[in-house]
Amino acid sequence: MDDPTKRESAADSPGNAAGRRARADVLALLLCLLFFLQGLAFVRRVPIHNDEALFAAGIFQPITAEHTVRLFRRTIPTMVMSYIGAPKTLLYAGIFRVWPPSLCSLRLPVLAIGALTVWLFFLLLRDTIGRRAALAACALLATDATFVLTTTLDWGPAALQHLLVLSGLLLLWKFYRSERLLHLGAGFFAFGLGLWDKSLFVWMLVGLAAATAVVFPRELLSKVTFRHLAVAGLAFAIGASPLIQYNAARRLKTLGANVRFSTAGVGEKAKVLRYSLQGDSMFGYLAANEPPPRPGRAGGALEQAALALSNATGRRQSGFLMWAALAALALLPWLWNSPAGKPMLFALVFMVVTWLQMALNQDTGGGAHHVVLMWPFPHLFIAVAFTQASLRLRRAGLAVLVAFVSVICASNVLVTNQYLAQLTEWGTTALWTDAVHPLSGYMERLGAKKVYVMDWGMFESLRFLNRGRLPLLMERPPEADPALRKVLSTEGAVFLGHTTGNETAVSMSAEMQARAEAAGYRKEVLTVIADRNARPMFEVYRYRPAMATPREAAGSRTPAK
DSSP: OOOTTHHHHTTOOHHHHHHHHHHHHHHHHHHHHHHHHHHHHHHTTSOOOTGGGGGGGGTSSSOOOSEEEEETTEEEEEESSSSBBSHHHHHHHHHHHHSOSSHHHHHHHHHHHHHHHHHHHHHHHHHHTOHHHHHHHHHHHHTOHHHHHHHHHOSSOOHHHHHHHHHHHHHHHHHHHHOOHHHHHHHHHHHHHHHHHBTTHHHHHHHHHHHHHHHOHHHHHHTOOHHHHHHHHHHHHHHTHHHHHHHHHTTSHHHHHHOOBOOTTHHHHHHHHHHHHHTOTTBTTTBOSSOOSSOOOOOSHHHHHHHHHHHHTTOOOOOSHHHHHHHHHHHHHHHTTSTTHHHHHHHHHHHHHHHHHHHTBTTOSSSHHHHGGGTTHHHHHHHHHHHHHHHTTGGGHHHHHHHHHHHHHHHHHHHHHHHHHHHHHHOBOGGGOTTHHHHHHHHHHHTOSEEEEOSTTSHHHHHHHTTTOSOEEOOOOOSSHHHHHHHHTOTTEEEEEEOTTOOOTTOOHHHHHHHHHHTTEEEEEEEEEEOTTSOEEEEEEEEEEOOOOHHHHHHHSOOOO
């Protein structure tokens, strides 16, 4: 690729060039640190999400991994679900051997992965496009509220997806320059590993393939040889081998269970794309958007500062990144024949192709954890456009670029700060409720023999928080009456559900209660667990025969006239 900063660096002496490179590297490392510190503010302030703990299905009891293999006399999980592999499971199995499960051991590793991703993004852009654009793009990415939160909380999961796609791209760039087969094989192994980690990685692979074919067809064809194809194919197959083996054994279940063409909801998915670019897609999903019965109070200097900044800036919930992307798109015709033209077109083709795949598939593309798989290409698109445009301004160009990027980054940081302020004052929604922590403690003390989880949103969290010590079960109410009565009358069995108004779409509580009442049982609530803002979230209950007690019978008699 052409380097849009060549005109500035061409006259530099070797010493000046080395100095500029070193300063750029230091600034990039500071941006990685800035990203890490932003995420660190949420590590212990946000409760665990059910899907965030999904990887533990292959670590703690009950083991519910979709597929396992026997290796060295041990059972090794390979697939957590039909479209989620076990790389994260295996990674954390090692981490938990030396660092017991907690919010810190859960989130700090993915936060470090996110910081490394920002660094790899910088290296890729520095070596292909130029230092100035690389720093601008990394500043936009490191301060992006959507990227900060989806990486730190990693309920997608998305952290490894970003790391592996950028690792693969950087290695393939090195192969393009050096012709070393080691770089080629390592790059495609990273892509295969990404596909195993989560099969939605295919969206990015198809996007990259389309962008490369459209923008760099000659460069691509120049590297297509039988030897190169063999190395790339073998390395990719090795990286994705557990996914390949699973689908060979299950008759392509990943494809059959998860790929369904649908145009339903495309308009709403486009809104989610917009919200994700603005950074406000998780207000009302992660951070509550309405005052609770008991608002929270700032517990430390950071929370006090967050609330003060929020109030001083008008509680800003959206940043300027989307408007910057639209402005960059408007600049594309003007920059078409400049060094920025091809990188911008590459990013644009990737984003369009990747988004269309999630938008036209049933049940995907409707959340920030899917949209963020397009990242960091929006940031590349914006940075390259405005870096190239700034060069047209000669001496004033750098100052204008710095001012432009600073304004966008400041708006990003204000959005991130608003999440922190809102979490402090109003707490979380039911999907992220902190009530799961006292629920976990209560269930451990209760000592139930069987725990029937009647709604989505707590099973994985409880398994993680209790390290597999709870006898958790998540089953639909039995259809047959004898089987139902056996469940209801099991000694020491309890049921868990959300309180009224907080149920999810897959709640089975109402169905179970209706069948229990028809079978002659009544619901007996043992306790209701509220969050720290006094919102009732969970109820723990059991079923008892509906036969009236003597006291109830006496109370129901009509007084004699």
